[in-house]
Each structure stands twice: as structure tokens, then as C-alpha cells.
Amino acid sequence: xxxxxxxxxxxxxxxxxxxxxxxxxxxxxxxxxxxxxxxxxxxxxxxxxxxxxxxxxxxxxxxxxxxxxxxxxxxxxxxxxxxxxxxxxxxxxxxxxxxxxxxxxxxxxxxxxxxxxxxxxxxxxxxxxxxxxxxxxxxxxxxxxxxxxxxxxxxxxxxxxxxxxxxxxxxxxxxxxxxxxxxxxxxxxxxxxxxxxxxxxxxxxxxxxxxxxxxxxxxxxxxxxxxxxxxxxxxxxxxxxxxxxxxxxxxxxxxxxxxxxxxxxxxxxxxxxxxxxxxxxxxxxxxxxxxxxxxxxxxxxxxxxxxxxxxxxxxxxxxxxxxxxxxxxxxxxxxxxxxxxxxxxxxxxxxxxxxxxxxxxxxxxxxxxx
Amino acid sequence: xxxxxxxxxxxxxxxxxxxxxxxxxxxxxxxxxxxxxxxxxxxxxxxxxxxxxxxxxxxxxxxxxxxxxxxxxxxxxxxxxxxxxxxxxxxxxxxxxxxxxxxxxxxxxxxxxxxxxxxxxxxxxxxxxxxxxxxxxxxxxxxxxxxxxxxxxxxxxxxxxxxxxxxxxxxxxxxxxxxxxxxxxxxxxxxxxxxxxxxxxxxxxxxxxxxxxxxxxxxxxxxxxxxxxxxxxxxxxxxxxxxxxxxxxxxxxxxxxxxxxxxxxxxxxxxxxxxxxxxxxxxxxxxxxxxxxxxxxxxxxxxxxxxxxxxxxxxxxxxxxxxxxxxxxxxxxxxxxxxxxxxxxxxxxxxxxxxxxxxxxxxxxxxxxx
Numbered sequence: 001x002x003x004x005x006x007x008x009x010x011x012x013x014x015x016x017x018x019x020x021x022x023x024x025x026x027x028x029x030x031x032x033x034x035x036x037x038x039x040x041x042x043x044x045x046x047x048x049x050x051x052x053x054x055x056x057x058x059x060x061x062x063x064x065x066x067x068x069x070x071x072x073x074x075x076x077x078x079x080x081x082x083x084x085x086x087x088x089x090x091x092x093x094x095x096x097x098x099x100x101x102x103x104x105x106x107x108x109x110x111x112x113x114x115x116x117x118x119x120x121x122x123x124x125x126x127x128x129x130x131x132x133x134x135x136x137x138x139x140x141x142x143x144x145x146x147x148x149x150x151x152x153x154x155x156x157x158x159x160x161x162x163x164x165x166x167x168x169x170x171x172x173x174x175x176x177x178x179x180x181x182x183x184x185x186x187x188x189x190x191x192x193x194x195x196x197x198x199x200x201x202x203x204x205x206x207x208x209x210x211x212x213x214x215x216x217x218x219x220x221x222x223x224x225x226x227x228x229x230x231x232x233x234x235x236x237x238x239x240x241x242x243x244x245x246x247x248x249x250x251x252x253x254x255x256x257x258x259x260x261x262x263x264x265x266x267x268x269x270x271x272x273x274x275x276x277x278x279x280x281x282x283x284x285x286x287x288x289x290x291x292x293x294x295x296x297x298x299x300x301x302x303x304x305x306x307x308x309x310x311x312x313x314x315x316x317x318x319x320x321x322x323x324x325x326x327x328x329x330x331x332x333x334x335x336x337x338x339x340x341x342x343x344x345x346x347x348x349x350x351x352x353x354x355x356x357x358x359x360x361x362x363x364x365x366x367x368x369x370x
Numbered sequence: 371x372x373x374x375x376x377x378x379x380x381x382x383x384x385x386x387x388x389x390x391x392x393x394x395x396x397x398x399x400x401x402x403x404x405x406x407x408x409x410x411x412x413x414x415x416x417x418x419x420x421x422x423x424x425x426x427x428x429x430x431x432x433x434x435x436x437x438x439x440x441x442x443x444x445x446x447x448x449x450x451x452x453x454x455x456x457x458x459x460x461x462x463x464x465x466x467x468x469x470x471x472x473x474x475x476x477x478x479x480x481x482x483x484x485x486x487x488x489x490x491x492x493x494x495x496x497x498x499x500x501x502x503x504x505x506x507x508x509x510x511x512x513x514x515x516x517x518x519x520x521x522x523x524x525x526x527x528x529x530x531x532x533x534x535x536x537x538x539x540x541x542x543x544x545x546x547x548x549x550x551x552x553x554x555x556x557x558x559x560x561x562x563x564x565x566x567x568x569x570x571x572x573x574x575x576x577x578x579x580x581x582x583x584x585x586x587x588x589x590x591x592x593x594x595x596x597x598x599x600x601x602x603x604x605x606x607x608x609x610x611x612x613x614x615x616x617x618x619x620x621x622x623x624x625x626x627x628x629x630x631x632x633x634x635x636x637x638x639x640x641x642x643x644x645x646x647x648x649x650x651x652x653x654x655x656x657x658x659x660x661x662x663x664x665x666x667x668x669x670x671x672x673x674x675x676x677x678x679x680x681x682x683x684x685x686x687x688x689x690x691x692x693x694x695x696x697x698x699x700x701x702x703x704x705x706x707x708x709x710x711x712x713x714x715x716x717x718x719x720x721x722x723x724x725x726x727x728x729x730x731x732x733x734x735x736x737x738x739x740x
Contacts, residue, residue, distance in 0.1 A: 014733070028610050188558065189568035198559035198568035200590030200599060201636050201701040220570030225616060229570060229599035231733050232726040266567050266575060267538060294664060331571040334539075356602040357734045363371050363384070363601050364727045 001353060003229065005182065005214040005234040009034060009138055009161075014237030015227065015349060016184075016216055017342075018067055022051040022058075023249040027342035029062035035135040036065040036141055039128045046047050048131045055134065065139030065163075066132040067347070070147050080307070087300065087308050094297050095312050098290050102324055104315050111318075129154070139163055139182070144193065144278075146178035147178030153193045155180075167195025167201070167217070169209035176210045183210050184239045187219030191242045191330035194219065194271060200233070207234035222332035224352020228360065242330040247342045256320040257327060258339070266334030273298075275313070275328065283326035283333070287316065371597065371723060373606040375552065376586040379404060379508055379531075384607030385597065385719060386554075386586055387712075388437055388511070392421040392428075393619040397712035401430035406435040407509055409498045418501045426505060433470050435509030436502040440495040451655060451679070452631075453615050457670065457678050458552050463680050468660050470696055474685050481688075499524070509533055509552070514563065514648075516548035523549075535588070536564025538572070539579035546580045553580050554609045557589030561612045561700035563650045564589065570603070577604035592702035594722020598730065612700040617712045625696060627689040628709070636704030643668075645683070645698065648677030653696035653703070657686065 008015040012032030019025050024277070025035030037055065042048040042112040049139035054062060129151065132140070140147075140155045155162045156179075163182035166172040172183045186192075187199030199219040206215045218239035219228035230238050244250055246261050259284060270284040272289035277299050282288060291299045299305045316324045340348075361367075376384040382402030389395050395405030407425065412418040425434060431567075475694050499521065502510070510517075510525045511533040517525075525532045526549075533552035536542040542553045555571030555576035556562075569589040579587045587600035588609035600608045614620055630653060640654040644661035647669055652658060661669045669675045686694045693705070731737075 002735060005732055006476065164498055169635075187568065187570065189571050195637075197636050197701055198557065198570065200557065200569045200596055201559050201704065204595055205592060205636060215650060220568055223574065225574055225603050226570060228602035228730055230604055232598035233595050234728050234729070236725075265539075266571050267565075329565055334571065334575060354734065356604075357730055358600055359604070360602050360727055360730060361736075363373055364724065364733075365372060366727065 001231070001350070002171075002215070003231075005216075005236040011063060013346070014231075014240045014351065016065075017244055017348070018239060018241040019057070019244045019250070021244070021250050022054045023251065024244045024247060024342060026055045026058040026060075027065055027247075027249050028244070028346075029059050029064045030341050031346040032062060033346065034065065034139070036067050036139065038067045038143075039125075039132065040067075040069045040143070042128060043124060045127050045131045048128055052131065052135045056369070059179075059282075062139055063138040065141060065161075066128075066135075066137050067141040067143055068125045068128050068132075068147075069143045070122060070129075070145075070151065083303060083307055087304055088297075091300060091308055093299050094290075095308060097313055098287070098324075099315065102286070104319050104321050104324070105319050107311070107315055107318065114236075115231060127304075133158060133160075141182075141184065142180075143360040146175050146180065149178065163216070164192070166206060167193075169205040170217075171195075171322070172206040172209045172215070176213055180213075182214050182216060184216045184218050185235070186215070186239075189273070189281070189331040190219030191269070191281050191333075192328040193276070193278050199230070203230060204233050206370070214356040219277055219330060220332055221334045222330075224349045225356040225359075226332075227349055227353045229358035232360070242332050243336065243345060244342065245327070245329060246336045246339055247345060248339055249342050252327070254317055254320050254325065256322055257317070257325055260322075260325060261327070261336055262338065263331055264333045264336075266331045269329060269331055269333060273305060275306065275309065277302035280328055281330055282328045285324050285326040287326060371601070371720070373584070373601075373608070375558045375586075375606040376404075381433060383716070383720065384601075384718050385716070386607055386609045387614055388609060388611040388630075389614045389620070391614070391620050392424045393621065394614045394617060394704075394712060395424045395434055396428040396430075396507040397617075397619050397643075397715075398614070399429045401713050401716040402432075402435060403511070403716065404435065404739060405429070406437050408437045408508065408513075409495075409502065410437075410439045410513070412498060413494060415497045415501045418498055422501065422505045423588070427723040433506075433508040435531075436498075436505075436507050437504075437511040437512045437513055438495045438498050440499075440515075440521065441491060445581045453673055453677055457674050458667075461667050463732040464660075465678060466488055468657070469682055469685065472656070472691050474682075474694070475689050477681065477685055477688065481684075483683055486649050488664045503528060503530075506711075511535070511552075511554065512550075516545050516550065519548065523660065533586070534575060535563070537563075541565075541574040542576040542585070546583055550583075552584050553596050554588050556609075557587070558641070558702040559651070560589030561639070562698045563646070565649075569600070573600060573605050586665060589700060590702055592700075592705045594719045594724070595717055596702075596728075597723045598726035602730070612702050613706065613713065613715060614711055615697070615699060617715060618705045618709055619712050622697070624687055624690050624695065626692055627687070627695055630692075630695060631697070631699060631703055631706055632708065634699075634703045634706075635703045639699060639701055639703060643675065645679065647672035649699055650698055652698045655694050657694040657696060672697060 015033035017028035020038040028035035161181040164175040214236035216239040217235035273290040386405035388396035398405035531551040534545040584606035586609040587605035642658040
């Protein structure tokens with residue numbers, strides 16, 4: 001699967017894999033794709049450095065990238081404590097009540113919350129960038145909005161491509177105007193933050209809006225036939241996140257969560273504000289139901305909601321409280337039915353892609369070399 | 371675009387077009403596709419007969435079909451008056467208030483409501499079938515649920531294929547078990563009644579669920595590249611409805627509505643219960659907002675909501691009350707930006723399809739005959 005973008009980056013397959021796990025990122029690049037390490041969970045620069053060192057040692061010289069969450073809008077001098085103070089007591093009580101109803105134990109005193117909102121704040125994202133730019137990354141992705149101009153310039157100085165996620169053609173145009181190099185068009189069916197427009201409609205709209213800038217299709221892609229569909233829609237490659245969560249290299253840290261992912265159908269996700277305050281697709285659980293219930297207090301806006309629920313989410317995950325246990329994941333979860341290695345997933349993608357190309361050629365009445 | 375199903379039906383392109391307009395249905399079949407006339411709006415058998423006569427005279431001997439709405443679950447002996455009596459007065463008042471707020475005039479005393487709920491009731495659907503089976507239709511589609519067993523048998527006796535719309539793999543399996551011949555997998559992005567699963571995910575799930583039964587992909591398809599994507603996903607053809615609404619052969623009866631469709635973007639639709647009581651994608655208007663507003667009474671279940679709003683919808687359409695004026699349509703409305711003939715739409719679809727096949731072959735490194 002070769003496109004202009006895959007050739008620019010020197011990769012074999014135009015398959016970009018977003019993952020929070022260094023072992024998955026390295027395996028994706030080794031398999032001929034392009035691994036992108038999500039940095040949002042790193043609060044300490046040393047931890048990111050340690051994991052990028054690991055990737056460098058295991059990526060076999062193949063190119064890879066890093067994904068940060070950096071809002072273009074600055075909020076000067078706001079600390080985590082300032083944000084904490086904005087959370088209404090009623091919402092805190094709702095969290096305590098919901099956890100108590102399910103008997104969720106407290107964390108021990110020396111255990112930190114695993115998921116911190118601070119990764120979403122600009123100063124943290126900038127310290128992540130300082131670390132990442134010390135490594136030979138080839139792509140920097142920004143998960144929410146356009147990155148600030150100085151960050152784009154800094155990336156371009158180092159010959160690093162800049163990508164940004166878009167949920168509409170208008171978002172894509174804003175990113176282009178901000179000087180980025182690659183648009184990731186994230187459809188409704190995708191895991192994590194998504195808009196309302198499904199990939200079938202969004203991908204060609206984004207392609208037309210920003211051409212000749214390359215667009216990667218994200219959302220609903222977990223098989224080779226879906227890769228072929230995305231490329232037919234004009235994408236220069238695909239951006240996959242969910243599919244890697246059940247690979248053997250992934251380290252979800254919760255066998256119960258892995259079991260839930262393997263068992264879930266495509267109808268078992270929901271686009272909910274429960275996790276961050278912005279609509280993000282995730283497994284539907286009693287936790288998302290509680291936040292989406294009109295009778296409840298409802299989710300707070302970003303970044304308050306993420307800060308409010310960070311500790312609760314850590315406790316739910318640590319103690320594997322099944323009815324509440326979830327994770328961001330797309331509708332493609334319905335096809336994630338066995339634990340496989342990243343290489344096995346790639347073999348499946350490339351085989352399925354070739355079969356889909358055969359099928360389309362047959363429909364078109366072309367007797368190609370297949 | 372040739373598939374096993376298109377060959378069975380003797381059509382040139384595996385493009386199925388659903389439309390309430392006889393002129394559009396005939397033009398689709400003449401252009402090499404397969405026109406399907408939606409019968410739900412016909413309450414008098416004579417009117418359906420008149421329009422099928424017209425199609426017979428104008429379809430040039432090409433095959434075509436009919437679409438009815440026939441629930442498999444029977445409600446014996448329930449009349450429209452019985453259903454009327456179930457509607458709460460508060461909901462009637464909400465309709466009156468909303469119309470009054472926008473100054474919507476009353477219909478004249480001799481004007482019937484154009485859109486009648488009766489088309490959704492089994493006795494009406496059966497009288498439509500009695501008419502339709504007198505014509506050489508090749509396909510009978512059921513828009514909501516599996517058709518009753520006797521209807522399937524009656525169709526098969528006449529060598530008529532039976533199709534049914536599905537929003538999930540489970541729906542598709544139920545249809546297969548009911549003996550139908552073709553599954554129309556209707557994705558989240560489609561106009562009209564839809565589920566939550568987007569076409570990119572739903573199409574291959576439905577294909578795998580009912581193979582070797584053919585699946586048509588519906589939802590998000592309005593260009594040749596989207597046709598190619600659907601075929602890459604394993605569909606044996608595409609089922610398009612929205613795209614024809616702005617063709618020159620369509621008779622929407624409201625220039626203002628046509629203007630709204632031409633101007634709308636892909637983000638200007640909403641999946642709302644406002645029209646029928648079940649979630650159906652349509653243009654977002656102040657009318658859908660009123661029904662979706664948590665502060666309002668909310669939509670009633672099907673069939674009550676359709677009966678409740680039938681006259682109101684007729685008045686809004688007749689007097690072209692712009693802020694309230696809408697229609698079922700999919701996210702593809704963002705690409706319906708000019709009035710074109712059905713033939714011009716077909717030319718565009720086939721050209722775009724060939725270009726998409728070229729693109730996918732290039733990505734696959736195949737030097738086909740293109």
C-alpha cells in the first residue's frame with residue numbers, strides 16, 4: 001500500500017497506528033507501517049524519555065512519530081489547582097456516590113492516579129515536545145485542534161511532519177491554514193473524540209477541502225477491506241487506534257478490560273462526555289450511562305470533567321470493577337475478537353486489502369494482474 | 371459495475387435508487403441502475419396504479435421495484451381512530467403552539483394532509499402490494515423490519531426478489547431467517563430510519579453475517595468513490611436515496627426545500643424521532659430542535675408521532691415555513707450542491723467509480739489496463 005505520503009516517510013504500507021504503548025508503536029513500524037506513540041499519559045518527561053529510548057532500541061531503524069494534546073488556545077498561568085477549584089461539589093459527590101454504589105475501593109495512599117489531566121495542559125505538552133524533539137521522530141500529531149504556530153515551525157525546522165485530527169471539512173481547512181502537513185479525518189465511528197460525520201462522508205469531504213494536502217482516514221477501519229475503502233475515498237493512508245488495543249504487545253493492565261474488548265460488538269460503544277467533557281467514543285458502561293443520564297448532573301466541560309474523574313477511572317481500572325470498566329474504542333471493536341500480534345494484524349490487513357482490490361476490479365470488469 | 375446481483379436482475383450498474391417519485395425511478399432504471407418506487411405515501415391504490423402505469427410507459431422495458439413499509443408484527447383490528455385516541459392532549463398542544471409561534475397557516479378545509487400515517491399500517495401496505503404485484507416488478511423492498519412470511523412467499527411465487535433494510539448484523543440475520551433475498555445495510559449516516567453503526571463498520575459486518583446472501587450498502591453514498599468504497603467493503607451494490615432528491619426529475623413540490631437541500635452541509639442533518647417516533651436522519655430544523663429539546667414533551671413512539679405531526683408537516687411544506695421546513699436526508703446532503711438530471715448523476719457515479727478503482731490499483735502497485 002504505497003501513497004505519496006508513505007513514500008515521503010519511507011514506509012512500506014500507508015498504515016498509521018496510534019497507540020499509548022511503546023511496544024505496539026515499535027511493532028507497527030517494524031511491520032512496515034508507521035507507529036505513533038500517544039504521549040498524553042506521560043506527566044513526567046523522564047517516563048516519556050525512557051519509553052522513547054525503548055522504541056529507539058526496538059524499532060529497527062524504522063520511522064515513527066509522537067502524538068500530543070496541545071490546545072492552540074492558551075490559558076496563561078492556570079494551574080491544576082485553579083481548575084480543581086472550578087469543580088462543583090455536587091459533581092464530586094456524584095462521583096463518590098457512583099463509586100460507592102459499586103463498592104469501588106480507595107487507592108492506597110502512595111498510589112498515584114494513573115491517568116492525569118495534566119497531560120492535556122499546554123505546559124505539560126510542551127515539556128513532552130522538548131523530550132520528543134531529541135529523538136528522530138518523523139511526525140508530530142496533535143489530537144485536539146491545530147497546534148500553535150511556534151510548534152509547527154519547530155517541527156518543520158527538524159523536518160518533522162505535523163498532523164492534526166479533524167472531525168469536519170471546516171476543521172481540516174483550519175488545520176491547513178495553521179500550516180500542518182497531514183490531516184487525520186476522524187469519523188463518527190472512531191474511538192476517542194469524534195464529531196457527527198461518519199468516515200464514508202467525512203473522508204472525501206476532507207480530501208477535497210485540503211487537497212493537495214494528504215488526508216489519513218480514521219474511524220471504522222480494522223480490516224484490509226476497510227483500508228481499501230478508505231483509499232477509494234481518496235485518503236493517502238489510514239490511521240488506526242482501536243485495533244491495537246487487543247494485540248499481544250499492548251499492555252492494558254487489566255485482563256478484565258481485554259476480555260470486555262474481545263467480547264464487545266459494534267453496538268457496544270457510545271459517544272459520551274463522561275471521560276473528558278467532550279464527546280468521545282468509548283465502551284458503553286454503567287459509568288458512561290450514569291454521566292449520560294438526564295437525571296444525573298451531566299458531564300462538566302473539558303478540562304473539568306477529566307480532572308473530576310481521573311482518580312475514579314484509575315480506581316475502576318485497578319480494581320477491575322466490571323460494570324464500570326471501559327476505555328476509548330471505536331465501533332470496530334466488534335471485529336476485535338482475538339488477541340493477535342501486531343505482525344499478525346498487519347498480515348491480515350494486507351491480505352484483506354489485496355482481496356478487496358481484486359473484488360473491486362472484478363466489479364469494474366478489469367482483468368488486472370491479480 | 372457488475373456483481374452477481376446486478377447480473378441476476380439484468381442491470382448494467384449495481385446502483386439501486388430508492389425514490390418516492392415515478393419519474394426518478396424510471397430514469398434510474400433507464401440509466402442502467404435499478405429504480406425502486408417508495409409506496410408509503412400512496413394511501414389510495416388507484417394513485418399507486420396510476421404511477422406504476424406511468425413507470426411502465428417510461429422505463430423502456432428496464433427492471434424496477436417497489437418499496438413498502440410493512441411491519442412483521444401485526445396489530446389486529448386497530449384503526450387510525452384508535453391510534454389517534456392514544457395521543458396525549460399535551461402533545462397536540464405542543465404542535466399547535468410550535469406552529470403558532472412560527473405563524474404557520476391552516477390548510478384549507480378541502481385540502482388533505484399530504485403525508486398520512488396510514489401508509490405505515492398493514493392493511494394499507496397490503497393493498498399497495500395487491501396493486502404492485504399486477505406489474506412486472508423484480509424487487510420488493512420492506513423499509514422497516516422483516517416482511518411477513520406470506521408476503522415473502524407471494525413475492526417468490528412471482529419471481530420477485532425481497533429486500534429488507536437492516537441497521538445491524540443482528541437485523542440482517544433476522545431478515546435472512548425470514549427468507550428474504552437481499553439485505554440493505556443502512557448505516558448511521560443514511561437518511562431516514564437508521565441505527566448507530568456507520569456504513570464503514572456495518573457493511574462488512576452485514577456481509578459476513580448473511581453471506582452468501584447479497585448486501586447492498588446504504589448511507590453516505592453519493593459519489594463514485596463512495597460506490598467503490600462500498601464494493602471494497604463486500605457489498606454487491608449500493609442503495610441510494612438522498613442523492614435523487616435534488617435531481618431535475620424529482621418533484622419535491624417546494625422550491626424552498628430544494629434550496630435548503632442544495633445549501634446544506636454534511637453537518638446539517640440530525641437523527642431525530644420528530645418525524646415518525648423512531649430515530650430517522652433528516653435536515654436539522656427548528657421543528658426537529660423543538661422535539662429533541664429536553665424541555666419539550668419529546669416525540670411519541672411510532673406510530674403515534676407520525677399521526678400526531680402529519681398535518682403539521684403538510685402545513686409546513688405547503689406554506690414553505692423556512693425555519694421548520696425539512697425532509698429525511700442523509701449526511702451526503704453536503705455533496706448535493708446542484709440540480710442535475712438522473713443521467714448526469716449516473717455519469718458522475720460511473721466516472722468517479724472508475725477513477726477510484728484506478729487510485730486503489732495505484733496504491734496496490736497494480737498496473738491494470740487503466
